[in-house]
Amino acid sequence: MSQANASSATPSKAVLKAENVSVSYNSKVAVKGVYLDIPINQITAFIGPSGCGKSTILRCFNRMNDLVSGAKVEGLITFHGVNLYDRRIDPVEVRRRIGMVFQKPNPFPKTIYENIAFGARINGYVGDMDELVEKSLRKAAIWDEVKDKMKDSGLSLSGGQQQRLCIARAIAIEPEVILMDEPCSALDPISTLKIEELMQELKEQYTIIIVTHNMQQASRVSDRTAFFNAEATPEGGKIGYLVEFDDTVNIFTNPKEDYTRDYVSGRFG
Numbered sequence: 001m002s003q004a005n006a007s008s009a010t011p012s013k014a015v016l017k018a019e020n021v022s023v024s025y026n027s028k029v030a031v032k033g034v035y036l037d038i039p040i041n042q043i044t045a046f047i048g049p050s051g052c053g054k055s056t057i058l059r060c061f062n063r064m065n066d067l068v069s070g071a072k073v074e075g076l077i078t079f080h081g082v083n084l085y086d087r088r089i090d091p092v093e094v095r096r097r098i099g100m101v102f103q104k105p106n107p108f109p110k111t112i113y114e115n116i117a118f119g120a121r122i123n124g125y126v127g128d129m130d131e132l133v134e135k136s137l138r139k140a141a142i143w144d145e146v147k148d149k150m151k152d153s154g155l156s157l158s159g160g161q162q163q164r165l166c167i168a169r170a171i172a173i174e175p176e177v178i179l180m181d182e183p184c185s186a187l188d189p190i191s192t193l194k195i196e197e198l199m200q201e202l203k204e205q206y207t208i209i210i211v212t213h214n215m216q217q218a219s220r221v222s223d224r225t226a227f228f229n230a231e232a233t234p235e236g237g238k239i240g241y242l243v244e245f246d247d248t249v250n251i252f253t254n255p256k257e258d259y260t261r262d263y264v265s266g267r268f269g
């Protein structure tokens, strides 16, 4: 793999940039030498086999790796041109502006209302909370389903509804970017479709990165796709790297690397 193959011209303004980023856990390199430009108001998909570092790179973009013991990030990650790892930067503020939705829907064991209000309050929101709750739930396409159940527990909802509640919770703290780590892998196809439609609406206002193992999902929802792979080390480990990053249509129909073609067509799936 040469770095020349790993990227192509950036189509629009990059909101987040990774330059020569490597991450290790307890001194063992997990993923190395990643360059990415994440375009604003687009959906970028990270695809590739298990263990190639997709979630690891995703977590670098909002400093979630700070919370993982033994994790070390090297290289440069910028957000609107500012080094996210500069020591003057507050990682909590980074996570407010770059929110995250996880694989398994994880509403708090609180009411639907509190699931939205809690984070907003902690972030110092002083406006009309009822309005914010409604606005966030509407944006996450779940308001109609829950408007009469504000005092019910968020856990009483179906898996798909819980995930949309978690998206509403992320939205409530007014991020610019939403990172989604396999947000549909625990959901049925109908709930998955709802979230995909929602992502298309959200990208008008937010920049989205999604990690997914679902090739059809990546080709359906994303504008740009980053394909990762991992190479074996002599010690029997694996090190992830970025194979290529391009418009999704190119990755799926005319990739630069044969291995990408094999992977996205399911030959190695």
Ligand SMILES: Nc1ncnc2c1ncn2[C@@H]1O[C@H](COP(=O)(O)OP(=O)(O)OP(=O)(O)O)[C@@H](O)[C@H]1O
Binding pocket: 025, 030, 031, 048, 049, 050, 051, 052, 053, 054, 055, 056, 057, 068, 069, 070, 238, 240
């Ligand atoms: N908290 C951690 N502590 C130690 N090693 C970790 C940790 N998280 C990830 N790793 C290692 O880093 C490498 C990349 O893992 P990561 O989860 O980023 O890959 P991935 O491509 O997202 O995988 P998957 O598709 O299975 O979720 C793997 O070898 C994994 O074991």
